[in-house]
Amino acid sequence: MEFISQHPVLVAAVVKVLILLFIVMTALAYLSYAERKLIAHIQSRWGPYNVGAHGLLQPLADGIKFLFKEDVTPPASDRFIYTMAPFLALALGMSTIALIPFGPPSVRFPNGEEAFSVADLNLGLLFVFAITSLGVYGVALAGWSSNSKYSLLGSLRSSAQMVSYEVSLTISVVGVVLLAGTLNFNDLIQSQHGYWLHFIPRWNCFPQIVGFLCYFVAAIAETNRVPFDLPEGETEIVAGFHTEYSSFKFAMFFMAEYANMITVSCLATILFLGGWLSPLPDRWTWQIYLPGAGLLILAAYCAWDTVAEMRGIARLQFAVVTLIAGGAGLLCLIPAVAETIKGPFWFTTKILAILFFYIWMRATLPRFRYDQLMSFGWKLLLPVSLANLVITAAFIVFWPLLRHP
């Protein structure tokens, strides 16, 4: 016990990291479930439905499958790098979550530590870019160490794509940094406080619309998602850099891709969509009951499903989900709890909206050819980001009204 009282910062940090890791791993698993469900519904079919209530235990089944599958290693591969590459990809993908603030810094633990961000750095944005720029190694080394033509080609293409779009990603963000005058995430969010004309929130996606679109497109290319997923498209190059990986290592690449998606969505939310700020005016104090109300509506839907379901086991599962959702909903209706989770609730909602866009695009769009992809990145996206930067800088110099007070 004395250890806890002597090193409060360390213990608080460890607790936050453990909770965040648990939440992030669950989110990664259920993001794969959400993707399958959404793509299925867009394609007029059901998606996972049988494994748990509404297929909610599907990620668990997938995890067990990955753990028990045979782990095949190509014989002539570089053993150390082959094993290390997926670990590297996953570790880097999950490290950036530590820098993201999920709620306002005013909510603190009893010993004064911020409750919603593990590390609130003054140069947080720069460190997030540092970690994402190291993510290229996971892809490049995976392809090289597999000792296979398809893997090498896929990994070279994928890493060249990531490096190219990283430039546009970074430049499209600098406009926001110029407007806010800081690299700290919490200050960036605070600078988007307030409203124009009393109802349009002062988020950066409105004055920096070009920057937002450039960032979003570059982020999709950076995470190797459709329409930029030629390096891992199944009809083009088998599976690209993770062709030769099986079972748990493949699962790690899978999770690393989702972790990257979550990271760039978090960044987009903080920089352009106002982070943990609420879009509704502050004087509408009833808005803190929205999460509770949403959970209770979910509980009512699951209760209806419990009654309408015929099979015994499924009925039991639906009943359990109803109880959990109902309990959480009632918990969130307590004013103290509702005040606390207002920030994370809006943050999560915005991230889910961006992820919904990601999945929607995957179900709808065809993919780019590789030369189209590279010429798009260098010949269109980079000049547009640079022009956005120059125009923003010119506005700030010549129009003092726009300067951050």
Place this chain on the structure above:
Amino acid sequence: MSAVPISYYLVLSAILFGLGVVAVVFKRNIITIFMSIELMLNAVNLAFVAFARAHNQLDGLVFVFFVIVVAAAEAAVGLAIVIMLAQNRESLNVERVNLLKL
């Protein structure tokens, strides 16, 4: 709370520089020699940042910035030359590059 004296950083920088020199002299692969040169540049960067801290000035950091940028430019051109050499000589061994004309 005792902190680390600057001389420790300088000694580490010297050790890394020395190891870089040994690597440049003893390795035969062109790319590895190139990487050892980058190691030497990194050691020098560490010395610059340590001195900037010791004198509490930011000029050392500006110099580190320029060293990193120039090293990047040099790596780009150097690796282009290495690619040409590898295509012409079919080998990455630096001792095979012993004719005046490629």
Place this chain on the structure above:
Amino acid sequence: MSIPVILFFLCALVAVAGAVLLILAREPIHSALALVLVMSTLAILYLLLGAPFIAAVQVIVYAGAVMVLFVFVIMLLNAGSEERTNISRLAKPIGLPLGFVLLLAFAYFLWRSPVGGAIANGTGSSNDAADTVKLSEMLFRQYLFPFEATSILILIAILGALVLARKES
């Protein structure tokens, strides 16, 4: 033994181990990864020295772009193991100890330098932003000419690399 001292020795150990791995590795790709390890540990040491901006620039530019270029070239050229060539047998037993003597000489003279007594502790994050602002002001005011000259240098490097690596058509 406080946390900065432990962290310094840990990072110093890993950096020296990375440099030794660079020398001893048989495949160039392992040397490249060892160098990335050295650069990352140096970034942590820059953080300990109170220069977070330079640490981030080191990781973004050096470890995240220059070394990726090295790894690309190694993968493209399919660089294999080090070859055995016929240098004289005497080179290693004489050369390596002399190399280490050189290393120790460097270390000794830097240890004896006048700033040796100064203490470095990792500064708190209170004035990071102000330091970055001051650094950028210096970059664009006092050192404007080197800045612009470096940008022209990078342009020349890009052109040079393009011309050199182009296939003869």
